[in-house]
Amino acid sequence: MRGRITTHVLDLAGGKPVIGISIELWYLGEITGAEQAPRLMGAYKTNNDGRMDQPLLEGDEVQPGVYELIFAAGEYFGRMEHLSALSDSLFDFIPIRFRIRDASEHYHVPLLVAPGGYSTYRGS
Template sequence: MSGRLTTHVLDTAHGRPAAGMRLQLWRREAGAPALLVAVAETNADGRPDAPLLSGASMTRGTYELVFFVGSYYARVSPGSKAFLDEVPVRFTMDAPEEHYHVPLLVAPGGYSTYRGS
């Protein structure tokens, strides 16, 4: 099985998947501008419909996954005062043949992430 990069966003404030959250994946290299490699939106299950990277597009390096939390909460909780705007998660992939899963547990005032399975 070839490697892939996936994500899953859970809205812990409302106790449900964060459907309709926009996200971007950037590749970062020292001394070079960041390169946008994927744009997606989460579905009703809080996941993009396809892996952000897979197969030959999986390469070693440093990546940044940016979750647009502020605009998500502005849509699902109009009038609320969200503390977070964009949540960047920077990580390194050193084994492109593996599955990298980056879940985000998020609320208007905080978040948690980890390397999932």
Template sequence: MTTTGRLTTHVLDTMHGRPAAGMRIDLFMVHGDHTHHLLSSFTNADGRVDQPLLDGERFHPGAFELNFHVGQYFERMGVESENPFLDIVPVRFIMSEEAHYHVPLLVSPFAYSTYRGAEG
């Protein structure tokens, strides 16, 4: 049986007004009070991961967490701060059906936002 569900993401650097290329992202499955690491990836030049994070037989409903390595990204971009604020931004969410879940992150060194997006 082929599943139609998939998980994608997109990271935009709102400080510089461009996609956040080269940001590390870790995906975890959440089991109650602990997590299980599923994969690590990096965003491409468009701020996206080249392949869906989960799709096909790897996709299944459940609770998940994406960890965006924002601090490393901005440090690599040369953003210096005596008092860094954001380091790893965790986004925990639930996928409850066979569908396309798109989890974008808009981020600066001091703030972020996310939502369930739609990607065509």
């Protein structure tokens, strides 16, 4: 079985996928606790469905350890016409840190955003 990391982003205020939000995926290190310099694994933008066209990482690229997705929410909300007065989002960048123990599994980490809050969960 091949591991993979995926995400998608939905705009709760607009009721639609988030198109063109910038996302970075960082590898922060192994679970052992030994200090490592964070490593940028990739930078992405969501498609018309609020997803990437392929996994962020897959196969041998996925290693056990701690990862962080950083979503540029302020950039996205700054260009949303349907929010007008709400376009000044409280959240500029939304970091989601998660741990991979079994690199053969699928880790789907979606983000649901609104100008005043956000939510995430482990999807399928």
